[in-house]
Amino acid sequence: MNSTLYLVRKFSSEFQMPLAFSLSHLAPFILLLVGAIALFRPGKRPGNLPRLSELAAFGAFVLTMIGLAQVILGEPARLTALQEPLLIALRADLVSATMALLVGFIGWIVMRYSRTYLDGEEREGAFHGLMLATLASVLVFVQAGSMVTIILAAMTVGVTLKRLLLFYPDRPEAQRAATKFALVWHSGDMLLILAASLLFTVFGTSDIAAITASADAVTLGFTGNLAVAFIVLAAALKTAAFPLHGWLTEVMEAPTPVSALLHAGIINSGGVLLITAAPLVQASTGSMAALVLLGGLTALFGAAVMLTQNAVKTALAWSTVSQMGFMLLQCGLGLWTLALLHIVAHSLYKAHAFLSSGGAVQDVASIRRPGPVAAPSVPAVLKSFGLALVLYAAIATLFTIFIGPKSAQALALGAILIFGVAYLVAQGLADLAPVALTKRTVAASLAAAIAYFSFQAIAEAIWGPGLPAAPTPGPLEWALIVVAVLSFGLVAFAQALFPLWAHHPSTAGLRVHLANGLYLNALLDRAIGGFSKAKSNS
Numbered sequence: 428m429n430s431t432l433y434l435v436r437k438f439s440s441e442f443q444m445p446l447a448f449s450l451s452h453l454a455p456f457i458l459l460l461v462g463a464i465a466l467f468r469p470g471k472r473p474g475n476l477p478r479l480s481e482l483a484a485f486g487a488f489v490l491t492m493i494g495l496a497q498v499i500l501g502e503p504a505r506l507t508a509l510q511e512p513l514l515i516a517l518r519a520d521l522v523s524a525t526m527a528l529l530v531g532f533i534g535w536i537v538m539r540y541s542r543t544y545l546d547g548e549e550r551e552g553a554f555h556g557l558m559l560a561t562l563a564s565v566l567v568f569v570q571a572g573s574m575v576t577i578i579l580a581a582m583t584v585g586v587t588l589k590r591l592l593l594f595y596p597d598r599p600e601a602q603r604a605a606t607k608f609a610l611v612w613h614s615g616d617m618l619l620i621l622a623a624s625l626l627f628t629v630f631g632t633s634d635i636a637a638i639t640a641s642a643d644a645v646t647l648g649f650t651g652n653l654a655v656a657f658i659v660l661a662a663a664l665k666t667a668a669f670p671l672h673g674w675l676t677e678v679m680e681a682p683t684p685v686s687a688l689l690h691a692g693i694i695n696s697g698g699v700l701l702i703t704a705a706p707l708v709q710a711s712t713g714s715m716a717a718l719v720l721l722g723g724l725t726a727l728f729g730a731a732v733m734l735t736q737n738a739v740k741t742a743l744a745w746s747t748v749s750q751m752g753f754m755l756l757q758c759g760l761g762l763w764t765l766a767l768l769h770i771v772a773h774s775l776y777k778a779h780a781f782l783s784s785g786g787a788v789q790d791v792a793s794i795r796r797p798g799p800v801a802a803p804s805v806p807a808v809l810k811s812f813g814l815a816l817v818l819y820a821a822i823a824t825l826f827t828i829f830i831g832p833k834s835a836q837a838l839a840l841g842a843i844l845i846f847g848v849a850y851l852v853a854q855g856l857a858d859l860a861p862v863a864l865t866k867r868t869v870a871a872s873l874a875a876a877i878a879y880f881s882f883q884a885i886a887e888a889i890w891g892p893g894l895p896a897a898p899t900p901g902p903l904e905w906a907l908i909v910v911a912v913l914s915f916g917l918v919a920f921a922q923a924l925f926p927l928w929a930h931h932p933s934t935a936g937l938r939v940h941l942a943n944g945l946y947l948n949a950l951l952d953r954a955i956g957g958f959s960k961a962k963s964n965s
Contacts, residue, residue: 448504448505448506448517448519449494449497449498449504449506449517449519449524449570450490450493450494450497451490451491451493451494451495451497451519451524451527451528451531451566451570452494452504452506452517452519452570453490454486454487454488454490454491454494454527454531454563454566455487455563455564455566455567456563457483457486457487457490458483458484458487458534458559458560458562458563458566459559459560459563460483461476461479461480461482461483461559462480462483462555462556462557462558462559462560462563463556464476464479464552464556465552465553465555465556465557465559466556468552469550469552469553469556470549470550470551470552470553471547471548471549471550471551471552472546472547472551473551473552473555476552476555476556477541477542477545477546477551477555478542480538480541480542480555480558480559481535481538481539481541481542483538483559484531484534484535484537484538484539484559484562485535485539487531487534487535487562487563487566488528488531488532488534488535489531490531491524491527491528491530491531491532491566492528492531494519494524494527494528495524495525495527495528497519497524498519498520498521498524499521503518503519503520503521504518504519505517505518505519505572506572507572511627511631511632511633511634512575512627512632512633513575513633514573514575514576514632514633514634515573515575515576515579516571516572516573516576516634516635517567517570517571517572517576518570518571518572518635518636519570520893521889521890521892521893522702522703522767522890522893522894523569523570523703525767525771525889525890526569526570526699526767526770527566527569527570529692529770529771529774529775530562530565530566530569530692531566533687533688533691533692533774533775533778534562534565534566534688534692536778536782537558537562537684537687537688537691537778537782538555538558538559538562538684540683540684540687540782541554541555541558541682541684544682544683544684545682545684550594554591554594554682557587557590557591558591558684558685558688560583560587561584561587561588561591561688561693562688562692564580564583564584564587565580565584565692565693565696567579567580567583568580568581568584568696568699569699571635571703572634572635572636573633573634573635574619574622574623574626574627574633574635574638575623575633577619577635577700577703578616578619578620578623581612581615581616581619581665581696582613582616584612584693584696585608585609585612585613585616588608588612588685588689588693589605589608589609589612591681591682591685592604592605592608592678592680592681592685593605594681594682594685595680595681598680600677600679600680601680601681603677603952604674604677604678604679604680604681607673607674607677607951608674608678610674610951611664611667611671611674611951612664612665612674614664615660615661615662615664615665615697616661618657618658618660618661618664619657619658619661619700621654621657622654622655622657622658622661623654625650625651625653625654625657626638626651626654626707628650629645629647629648629650629651629654630645635703635704638704638707639704639705639706639707640706642706642707642709642710643706643710647710647711651710651711652711652713652714655704655707655708655710655711655714656711656713656714656717658700658701658704658707658708658714659701659708659714659717659718661697661700662696662697662698662700662701662755663697663721663755664697665694665696665697665700666694666695666696666697666698666751666752666754666755667694667747667748667751668697668721668722668725668748668751668752668755669721669724669725669728669729669748669752669947670947670950671951672725672729672748672944672947672948673944673947673948673951673952674951675689675690675694675744675747675748676741676744676745676748676944676948677948678744679738679740679741679744683740683781683782684782686740686744686781687777687778687781687782688778690743690744690747690777690778690781691773691774691775691777691778691781692774692778694747694751695751695754695770695773695774697751697755698751698754698755698758698766698767698769698770699770701718701755701758701766702758702763702766702767702770702894705758705763705894705895706895708758709761709895709898712901712903715758715759715760715761715898715904716759716903716904716907717759718755718756718758718759719756719759719760719907719911720759720907720910721752721755721759722752722753722754722755722756722757722758722759723752723756723910723911723914723915724752725748725749725751725752725755726749726750726752726753726755726756727749727752727914727915727918728748728749728752728945729745729746729747729748729749729750729751729752730745730746730749730918731918731941732745732748732941732942732944732945733745733746733748733749734941735938735941735942736942740781743777743780743781746777747773747777750769750773750777753769754766754769754770754773756840756911757769757840759907760836760839760840760897760908760911761834761836761895761896761897761898762834762836762837762840762897763890763894763895764883764886764887764889764890764891764894765837765840765882765883765886767886767890767894768882768883768885768886768890804927805924805927807853808853808920808923808924811849811850811852811853811868811923812846812849812852812853812916812919812920812923814849814852814869814872815845815846815848815849815852815872816842816845816849818845818869818872818873818876819841819842819845819872819876822873822876822877822880823838823841823876823880826880826884830880830884833880833883834896834897835897835900835904835905835908836897836900836904836908837883837897839908839911839912841876841879841880841883842912842916843911843912843915843916844875844879845872845875845876845879846915846916846919846920847875847919848868848871848872848875848876849872849919849923850919850922850923851868851871851872852868852869852871852872853868853923
């Protein structure tokens with residue numbers, strides 16, 4: 428690796444020009460080349476295909492590492508084909524190179540895991556081919572430099588992932604989940620096609636770099652704002668946002684590697700889309716407000732339902748719904764660097780969580796039960812929230828003095844995060860809580876505040892130059908900030924007091940309703956049933 432970086436630096440210094448393209452652009456082609464072998468060996472025990480699949484994924488990962496090094500040592504690179512309006516382009520900047528490296532790493536881990544997990548399955552060879560094709564499409568998506576490239580990559584991901592969800596085609600649950608996924612995902616693709624058409628009429632190009640560079644200088648008007656709205660809606664569909672989130676919670680019939688790749692990589696497509704078009708999205712006030720409202724609602728709803736789930740993988744799926752909602756909230760607040768950091772952290776965590784889910788039950792069973800959780804009183808909860816906010820304010824002041832001022836959006840997001848820690852502090856301040864627990868929970872609150880501002884500073888230093896800063900809040904932005912903070916604060920406050928009303932008869936009914944996602948998924952089930960019936964009667 429060091430010798431490769433030396434050659435890249437030597438080439439750049441001698442010729443004083445960036446490379447024509449990034450080596451990370453080659454990664455999808457390697458995956459597709461090896462995946463093509465599956466066309467000839469689709470069945471059980473397909474020879475060396477599993478090993479070749481892992482090697483191809485590792486090779487793609489190495490290429491993305493070199494690609495990131497190229498961007499750090501040189502200038503952003505592009506690879507283009509065809510002409511407007513059908514421009515095909517791949518870009519390599521710090522944001523796209525980071526995402527490509529993330530996808531390459533997760534893809535390699537998942538393909539390595541798949542070698543043993545799928546060993547002996549009837550369609551083992553076909554599985555490896557479809558996984559490599561999906562991984563290649565995601566790599567193209569995160570490096571896309573034009574709207575046409577984004578659309579083609581997204582459509583390919585939808586086609587290959589549906590085939591993976593139907594790996595066990597005889598299972599009714601798999602058929603229903605695949606149908607839901609295809610309906611929602613390809614609806615997002617249609618919205619992207621409409622958005623691309625409208626953007627071309629406004630900007631005269633499908634080049635994302637040209638569009639985002641002109642976003643501040645060109646008045647969007649009705650057509651431009653409508654195009655941004657379509658992009659936001661497409662992103663919401665692809666991140667399983669409320670209320671069309673049901674497909675994500677029902678894809679557990681697919682093999683575990685598919686779940687890991689979906690929840691750690693593919694589900695981030697909506698966030699990647701928004702971050703790629705960040706200057707354009709931020710130019711539309713209405714779209715930003717919609718992201719805050721939709722993202723906040725999805726985050727709260729997903730978290731509440733997750734707490735009622737008994738199955739490990741289902742709980743992880745609802746966790747993904749909540750996390751993607753929170754990411755949309757970050758985008759709506761204009762905290763683009765934090766949204767990107769969130770994608771990176773969530774992807775790494777969720778890949779590990781799904782691939783290790785098989786041992787989760789044993790791990791939980793082996794945990795020592797210290798006894799019942801101390802139930803905090805209302806005064807203790809109020810005191811805990813006050814203490815957590817005071818500690819947060821003190822840390823925020825120190826970081827402001829030594830690093831620089833923070834935007835109102837960043838301070839509000841930090842307050843939302845600290846509410847979760849306040850719940851732990853409430854446990855420590857309960858009357859029956861031991862002193863050691865009190866100290867640990869207070870320390871956790873302090874550590875959370877320090878970690879938040881530290882990671883924010885790191886993310887801003889790495890990706891800040893390539894992404895727009897959070898906008899100065901106007902009356903609408905302030906109203907949304909207040910609503911978001913109060914909403915998360917009230918939910919956290921109610922959760923902290925839950926032990927006091929957990930035994931109320933109405934709680935059992937509420938738990939049943941939440942465990943079923945308030946039955947919102949039934950609406951999509953009826954739509955699919957209606958389509959199926961209509962098709963059979965024709």
